[in-house]
Amino acid sequence: MALIRYIGRRLLFVLPQLFGIVAVSFFLLKMIPGDPALLMLGPLASQEAINEIRSVMGLDKSLIEQFVIYLERVLSGDLGTSWQTTKPVMEDLLKRFPATMELVTLSLLFALILGIPVGILASLLKKSIINKFSTYYGLLAGSLPDFWLGLIFIFVFYTILGWAAAPMGRLDLGILPPAVVSGSYFIDSLIAGDWETFNNVVAHLTLPVLTLGLINAGPIIKMTQSTMDRLLESDHIRYARSCGLGEFQIVRRAFRNSLPSVLTIVSVLYSFLIGGAVLVEIVFSWGGAGQYALSGVLNADINPVMGFVVWSAVLCLILYLIVDLLYFAIDPRLRD
Amino acid sequence: MTDSISLSLNNLTVDYPGYKGSGTIAVKDVSFSIEKGKVLGLVGESGAGKTSIARAITRQLVEPGEITAGEIIFENKNIVSMSQKELRKYLGSQISLIVPNPKSELDPLLTIGRQLGDVVKTHLKLNNKEAREAVLKVLEAVQIPDHNSRYSAYPHELSGGMAQRVIIAMSLICNPKFVISDDATSGLDVTVQREIMKLMQNIIKEKDLSVLFITRDIGLAAHFCDHLGLLFRGQIVEIAPINSFFKNPIHPYSLALLSAFSHSVKWRKVYSTDPQKWSKEFFINGNVPDSMIEVEKGHLVRMIR
Structure with a gap:
């Protein structure tokens, strides 16, 4: 019961939070110089044509009025139209966000599968090679840009070796996307039981997932290792040792106690990558949401950018709610 | 002879090395033995090496x-x-250990039933149901009220005294022969301390345990122990049967400690020291000598004659 009340209270704050985010990003975007009307019509357009399109887009009204109009539209589920794609932003984003989420989620899963065991082992085996490996890995992963690693991978595995699929989106041209259920090709092709498509999806996912996963495993390893280091020296683990518990149980208890920290770093990485994977998306022509928003910024196309902001805000708020519920599941001290 | 001894330390030395060479010698050349069914009290100020001895064992x-x-x-x-x-x-x-600050010694994420259960399952190879029964039995033995519902309580839901009982339960659950109590009551207020001590006393008698009872409170040790050792800077300066120790304390540090704990002027006079004597027999250049002398049967004092 307490849990449901808590979720209810959290959801109550979602609307004011969203309003704040939309307001701040709307006014910040409006401060960027550049006239969309001018960009749309090109340098040779007549003043009348420009004025006409400005009044159609509502650009001749005051900022506050524009904001109110925008808010009303957002509340009715309309994020406006992108003048670059000439499609409603909502429709564009519904196609692109699943692409980004699929990439980011799988990358982070990969990073976790790699990072947690390495972090634990590095903490347990202080004088081992794996401990040294983790130290240098953290340094390397922190200093290499992800898009650069992506380019290297493309060069090695596609250009030279020819093992990987072409870095041109999520599927080969000849293959139709699976019927939409979740929006993730990976899941949808599995649901459809279409192995040809599934294999193609995996082939296209491999390099970008490797790129983002390897880079983001760095902080996960670091966090796992340092938390495990601290916990293995903690009072209750030493006491568990002096009760004669086996090493496996000791490690399991220590890891359980380090889960909240790992969860924190994962949630930070996740929310960051929703927009922050954009360079890797560009390198692999992924067609994700970050890429879409970026081209909006570069072309004074405000609706895609605002749409992206609203979507990411909603996703982040959902993400943080889930993370908080996971904290509850892990730590009984938070439940009261 | 050896059959009647539960645990003995022979010339134990514990070192905490610094970056270069030997750093701090926390325990130096400590020897004592504890007979089966007896309680040896180990008293000393903080930093004397009490906990290092417990952790070394x-x-x-x-x-x-x-x-x-x-x-x-x-x-x-x-x-x-x-x-x-x-x-x-x-x-x-x-061998089991009773620790101070019980709340930080228990895993905050697991119920106490689970933590106690893990210990019996590891050592006695019980299945889940048997383990649960064993846990409930021991929780009852340490007089935890309402032990059925405490079984699924988390450490943070317990009071300090209750958590200390859980730690005692943990130390008893596998029927050990030897128990180390490291300042077990230091974090508790006096009334709870009394209850816990009473509980421990009953259990020790009932189960015929051998105990190393480490404390800072010499008064507590007086009521509780058969033998008493006094630790000073990592060395035992005086060790004796309890009666001999309180009737005839010899080392100036023992006397100083006893007079500090004496609440009446009369007793403070009884346990008074003559600083003039200090340098001659008990200290060489401010350090205690290496030799111990048996002044009565089983009563050893670190001094030279």
Whole structure:
């Protein structure tokens, strides 16, 4: 019961939070110089044509009025139209966000599968090679840009070796996307039981997932290792040792106690990558949401950018709610 | 002779090395033995090396501490030279530890039933149902009220005294032969302390346990122990049967400690020291000598004659 009340209270704050985010990003975007009307019509357009399109887009009204109009539209589920794609932003984003989420989620899963065991082992085996490996890995992963690693991978595995699929989106041209259920090709092709498509999806996912996963495993390893280091020296683990518990149980208890920290770093990485994977998306022509928003910024196309902001805000708020519920599941001290 | 001894320390030395060479010698050349069914009290101020001795016996010294010399004999086996695997069989089942600050010594994420259960399951190879029964039984034995519902309580839901009872339960659950109590009541207020001490006293008598009772409170030790050792800067300066110790304390540090704990002027006079005597027999250039002299049967004092 307490849990449901808590979720209810959290959801109550979602609307004011969203309003704040939309307001701040709307006014910040409006401060960027550049006239969309001018960009749309090109340098040779007549003043009348420009004025006409400005009044159609509502650009001749005051900022506050524009904001109110925008808010009303957002509340009715309309994020406006992108003048670059000439499609409603909502429709564009519904196609692109699943692409980004699929990439980011799988990358982070990969990073976790790699990072947690390495972090634990590095903490347990202080004088081992794996401990040294983790130290240098953290340094390397922190200093290499992800898009650069992506380019290297493309060069090695596609250009030279020819093992990987072409870095041109999520599927080969000849293959139709699976019927939409979740929006993730990976899941949808599995649901459809279409192995040809599934294999193609995996082939296209491999390099970008490797790129983002390897880079983001760095902080996960670091966090796992340092938390495990601290916990293995903690009072209750030493006491568990002096009760004669086996090493496996000791490690399991220590890891359980380090889960909240790992969860924190994962949630930070996740929310960051929703927009922050954009360079890797560009390198692999992924067609994700970050890429879409970026081209909006570069072309004074405000609706895609605002749409992206609203979507990411909603996703982040959902993400943080889930993370908080996971904290509850892990730590009984938070439940009261 | 050896059959009547539960645990003995022979010339145990514990060192916490610094970056260069030997750093702090926390325990120096400590020897004592504890007979079966007896309680040895170990008293000393903080930093005297009490906890280092407790942790050395369980081989859980905090890094970088290490045992550099001596042996710890439990039932004719040397704990110092055991492998980790062999040691684990003894810890928690034959030798168990009661720690201070019970709330930080319990895993915050697991119920106390689970934590106690893990220990019996590890040592006695019980299944879940048997383990649960054993846990409930021991929770009852340490007089935890409403033990059925406490079984699924988390450490943070317990009071300090209750958590201390859980730790005592943990130390008893596998029916050990030897229990180390490391300042077990230090975090508790006096009334709870009294209850816990009473409980421990009953259990020790009932189960015929051998106990190393480490405390800062010499008054507590007086009521509780058969023998008393006084620790000063990592060395035992005086060790004696309890009556002999209080009737005839000899070392100036013992006297100083006793007079500090004496609440009446009369007793303070009885336990008074003559600083003139200090330098001659008991201290060489401010340090205690290496030799101990037996002044009565079983009453050893670190001095020269």
